[in-house]
């Protein structure tokens with residue numbers, strides 16, 4: 001099976017090296033969320049990677065190191081709580097995120113968020129959840 005798909009150039013924002021597309025088993029022993037990852041070519045010295053959208057070569061966002069990966073997961077958990085608790089529909093929640101941070105729809109993905117923007121979104125999510133009496137602990 002020969003398919004000519006141009007692999008996008010993905011750079012590591014931490015060390016500037018190129019990221020390489022690898023099987024997720026390269027970093028995960030088990031329970032990988034994604035089948036493939038873009039991993040910094042400096043890994044494991046530089047611990048930065050990002051998942052790949054299933055069935056494509058598109059990275060889910062920018063490469064993230066351990067701290068940012070955990071922060072994005074935590075941010076997603078708070079954000080998802082908004083629509084899972086029915087405060088907004090999922091679609092409305094993304095619209096709210098876009099409006100709150102003046103993002104277009106392609107930027108409104110937590111996978112693209114920096115450490116700082118994760119903090120901002122978590123604060124906004126906590127406000128919405130608290131105003132609607134949803135416990136966030």
Ligand SMILES: [Zn+2]
Nearest residue numbers: 012015040046
């Ligand atoms: Zn790197």
